[in-house]
Amino acid sequence: MPLVELRGVSKIYHLGGEEIRALDDVNLDIDAGEFISIIGPSGSGKSTLMHILGCLDTPTRGTICLDGTLIHNATPRQLAAIRNRKIGFVFQFFNLLPKLNVLQNVELPMVYSGLSSRERRERALRALRMVDMENRSKHRPMQLSGGQQQRAAIARALVNDPKIIFADEPTGNLDSHTGEVILELFRKLSHEGRTIALVTHDPEIAAVTPRRIEIRDGRISKVIDPKLAGLDRQLETPASV
């Protein structure tokens, strides 16, 4: 059973009497441990898709099953709990709180899940170690470079041990070298067994993931899947060929 299962999901906005289908009858499965990218030009509906997958938004039609739970008609309170425990977000603009230091920023999701301050601290430090940011834990976001900020943001996404991480243009605000480092970090996390969905408009960045889903006008227009091509075995065990 896939981790995420979308069936006939549509999102329809009404703007001045005009119907806008941001998503139109999308079916998508994401398996646990998968590294997937969602590609599409701006306005294609990829952000809407990510918002719906990330429980920030609810679809107009269709069903979503995340980790065995139907979430398409969950209450805002339930959605907040799911976002807190099962989903991690990495944003283009890092979105760290400027008034808190790195450690406090990483602790923030656990504040909302009600962990004790000692456990929060321990887990936050462990997450910072994963992204190699331990020695910056007392710094304010403003004192860090873009890459460091993004790594802190990744630590924050990891800290509650989520089922899936959504990264929305995670390299969009970084120079190409730093972007490489961040992508490398995602690849490393993927190897450790994390499920990661990369949302981007850039096919080059999407190229790091085995499976690529292209969105256009609210529909999935193209799927590049090594499994379908029989390449997955080859990717996983290149030595056997």
Place this chain on the structure above:
Amino acid sequence: MNLLPCLAVGLKEIWAHKFRSLLTMLGIILGVSSLVAMTALVKGMENGMKENLIAMGGLDKVLLEDQQIPPYQQQYADDAVGRTINDVYALRASAPLIRLVSPEMALRGATVSYGDNSVTPSELDGVWSAALDMNLHVLQYGRFFTPLDEQRANSVCVIGTGIRDELFGSPEDLGREIVPLGRIVLINGQPFTIVGMFEHYESERERKAREWAKAHPQPKTNHGVARSRGWGRHGGWAFWRKNYTVYIPLNTMWIRFRSAAGTNNIPDPHLTDIDLKVRDLDQLETSLQQARNVLMITHHGIEDFMFQTQENNVENINAAIHNARMSGGIIAAIGLIVGGIGIMNIMLASITERVREIGIRKAIGATYADVFIQILIESVVIAVIGGLAGLGTSYGMVQALSILSPNENTPQITMPAMLIAFAFSAGVGVLAGLIPAFKAAKLDPIQALRYE
């Protein structure tokens, strides 16, 4: 999300905008301190009034006073006897619910002199020894009148300390207490021996001022002849009146000053005052009815008298206090509400500034309630800190007010006033935070994250 991190976030937010928070708090600080100071002022007034009330004879004192003969008895006007010593004897004999009856016969405008000094007492009364208990006098030196003084109409008198100060010098000026027992003074030219002196009566404030002056001696400045400065500077009128009392036996008053006076050589037998004290204040009505029944006999059924109870005074005092408290309280409450509006305003500005932050918090799992509580707590923290600071400031405000305010009663800060003011400030904080908290909590995370 538990409350402690919320509190920490709130405090941090306040600390991040120190000046803005201080300005916002100022409204609450002023509101709370004016509420407390106002209550303290009214409490001081109340204390002063109650002190005066007791100085005038306590709550159970009832005055028997003359009254216009009621219209339906006008034809008997000539037979009205007025208040005489017969009433006193009759009440003593037949009204067991009346504990104490004190007749007084006053001599108005009398002059008491000793050597070159003379003074006009506030009251010169011929009294029985019952007057001591009636007017809550305390005899510090000497004795009060004996039955023998009364019977033989001895020329003796008991004076208050004010009279002593005027005739023999005050201990403040001389540095030592003078007890003029045995001295002979002239009352309207007739010699009287001083046999007793009351203690010095003073209000709480006067006592403090005197003790302060004693502890901090000032170099004495001499500007001409020392003269009496009336009761205005000396605290309450009731205390002044008590200190400037001269008592002589009732019979002496009658024989020495009354029997030879009056129109057509007929001396005036009327008493100036008849004061009563009831045995039990709870049975005031019954007691007065009993006294009325007795007096209706001695007055031949003509109702030319009435009772004046201190209850009326108490009611008046309570009404005055209530009015002062209400008007002051409403003004202070408006101050607090204005402070609350200030908080609401700043909280609204603050959440507009922090839309993105709220979006981030929601994206990583903050619920509606989490955001709501966070904003509400920030507002309450501002209000509560302001309230606490206001309680501190109120002390200074009371000092300032006691200098500025014309009445001579020391303002007193009361615990209930502080609690009410503090609770009110916290309540204002909650109310002011509701709308901003609601606005923040219902922000859509997607919109909020896009917000620049």
